[in-house]
Amino acid sequence: MNSKIKNSANVCMAIIAIFFMSASVSIAGGDDWEMLFNGKDFTGFKQLNGEANYTVEDGMMVGTTKHNTPNSFMATEKTYGDFILEVDLLVDPSMNSGIQIRSLSNSDYRDGRVHGYQVEIDPAERAWSGGIYDEGRRGWLYPLDLNPKGRTAFKNGVWNHYRIEAIGNSIRTWVNGIPCSDLVDDMTSEGFIAFQVHGIGENSEEGKQIKWKNIQIKTENLIQSPWTNIHVVNLIPNNLSPQERAQGWRLLFDGKTTSNWRGAHKDAFPKGGWKVDNGELIVLSQGGAESQGGGDIVTLDEYSTFEFQTDFMLTEGANSGIKYFITENYSSGKSAIGLEYQVLDDAKHPDAKEGAAGNRTVASLYDMIPAHKNKIVKKPGEWNHARIIVTGTRVEEWLKRNSLVKTEFKGAHVEHWLNSRKVLEYERGTQAFYAIVARSKYNKWEGFGAWPSGHILLQEHGDEVHYRSIKVRKID
Secondary structure (H helix, E strand, O other), X not given: OOHHHHHHHHHHHHHHHHHHHHHHHHHHOEXXXXXXXXXXXXXXXXXXXXXXXXXXXXXXXXXXXXXXXXXXXXXXXXXXXOEEEEEEEEEOOOOOEEEEEEEEOOOOOHHHOOEEEEEEEOOOOOOOOOOEEEEOOOEEEEOHHHOHHHHHOOOOOOOEEEEEEEEOOEEEEEEOOEEEEEEEOOOOOOEEEEEEEOOOOOOOOOOOEEEEEEEEEEOOOOOOOOOOOOOOEEOOOOOOOHHHHHOOOEEOOOOOOOOOEEEOOOOOOOOOOEEEEOOEEEEOOOOOOOOOOOOOEEEOOOEOOEEEEEEEEEOOOOEEEEEEEEOOOOOOOOOOOOEEEEEEOOOOOHHHHOOOXXXXXXXXXXXXXOOOOOOOOOXXXXXXXXXXXXXXXXXXXXXXXXXXXEEEEEEEEEEEEEOOEEEEEEEOOOHHHHHHHHOOOOOOOXXXXXXXXXXXEEOOOOOOEEEEEEEEEEOO
């Protein structure tokens, strides 16, 4: 090697070494950071619930799986409210783990079971690392199906870097610099931080390990990272977070007024059949008689490509629906005609057994495409979350008044989501779509489903149904 080139290479290597030494100093402290774990012993920690083995090795916290014991947690004795936490971890790809934040263990709650927010460590094929699970309480709050790019962040067999920002009602996560979750929730504002070793079954091989190092926390002078464009799960009723506003979301119902709605085929909001109470927009019971109360309501604006969300709560045996691409050009004598996200008590309403293959059950494209059989549905009296996504553009040819007409419209690709899981998707304007229309009750409506834009509708079907957190954003 030429001596000048060799000297230049040595200089470069020296610069790189200095950079990494500087980085390691930064990890160890400074800028209001402090080490959460001292790398020597478990001073400031206590083990809760299970009896998995925790040790300190070469400055690392090491957790090892053990048979016949529940989930184990090495928890801080101190509690934390607002903070930024960073940690590096290496996990056996055949085990599951997590990082508890703002968590609790009280004797009056399930005999002291640890419960609260858990940032997932999931090396399995599901790849939900960085998602947010509510341990011992509500289950999944932010599954990574909501953020496909986030599923690519975690890497097996190497050290992964986690960043967790819990500031106010906002909890956001990153894995290896890739944003994974954005949760807005106000159930628990403060609690301990803990490192989990998941319980294993009798047939599982014990002795699998997870290692944590460079565990640092910042509790003062907190500055949130810039807003990203990933999906936001906002569990605070009728609320928009700063990131949602930045993404273009707006409330169609603020918990108080109905100014964004009017009656279908009407100029004003219905005088009867609906009421606003306790932050909820409620369809009043008319004994199951469709459109005998105030009738359906529609948005003032029309939409072509958009994302729509709402929480809905059924009463026992209730029926309603969320329709989209409503044009009001049809007169059915009852509900306005349009593509419908079914809102139904599958267990008690007879319509669930009508149609074909379950295509009238909750979250289905009504009378056309059934929702996935493995959907997660909350029972009457509990809140479900509906999400409709409409994207894409298609040039379509369809028959109208016996002449072939070409029409270009937005909103070709449609997805129905229920409780953070996608339960169906389809393409408008395809031969397959029109074949489905032809087999449905809508085959008599000319051009059904081919509209370029339309209103969003909430159906009054004569049963009591509650809606809240109704929000929408237009997608360019």
